[in-house]
Amino acid sequence: MLAPDAERTTTVVIGAGMPGLAVASELCRHGVDAIVVSGLNGFPFSIESGQPGTGSLNTGKLPRCDGPDAASLQERNEILRHLRNYAASHHLDVRNTTPAVRLDLLAHQQPLKQKPEQKLWAIHTEQGVLLADNIVLTRCGQSQLRRMLADLGIAIGQNLTSALRAMGMYLVGVGELVSPTPKEVLRQAKVVGQAISAKVHPDNALAGRALTGSFAALA
Secondary structure, eight states: OOOTTOEEEEEEEEOOSHHHHHHHHHHHHTTOOEEEESOBOSEEEEESTTOOOSOEEOOSSOOOSOOOOHHHHHHHHHHHHHHHHHHHHTTOEEETTOOEEEEEEEEEOOSSTTSOOEEEEEEEETTEEEEEEEEEEOOOOHHHHHHHHHHHTOOSSTTHHHHHHHTTEEESSOSOSSOOOHHHHHHHHHHHHHHHHHHHSTTSGGGGOOOOOOOGGGO
16 A cells, blocks of 8 residues: 555656766656655665565665776766756755665556556655655666566566566666766666656657667676
8 A cells, every 4th residue: 555645756766976867857858757865775675565575775885896087087077066056956856865765666556447557666765755657776786786686576688678667667877897987877867868758758759769778797
């Protein structure tokens, strides 16, 4: 049963760094409402309400296989500055001090019989519950991502992107052996923004564009 006082939105972006703000900015440009939370603490993840998951997602400071060079770091900081200015000027809902503490994938019966059962994400925070059709994960280590996919019953392979997309989950800046460049993060954010917009506004010209991206590092 959905919490009566839950806050409803279209998309919750997990991670308020450069990737998260890039996604939120793209969604804003497409007229899609979103809430950005600061990250995800290491609490259980579950499918369906009341079913505790066996894995956990921890998006703290995780080690990566590489480190950005000085030029990439400078470029990232400059992009982040512009994104923060955009977020402030367009009044994006960015909650820098509000991490998610749990994610639940819920089944929600649509009011119209002709519509199939809809999956909703319940994002629990210390301030309350956010309900969203989509979540975008922008900070996650490979081991955490693997455990999450196992909990979802998704096998890593060629249809990974489609399987995640079907349940309203998108990845930006995660799932690679090396940290993506700032330009690659912006490209991924743009693609995800277009994909979510196509679901929200199916008559939009962008609806026919497919979600692309490489997750070969997870194989």
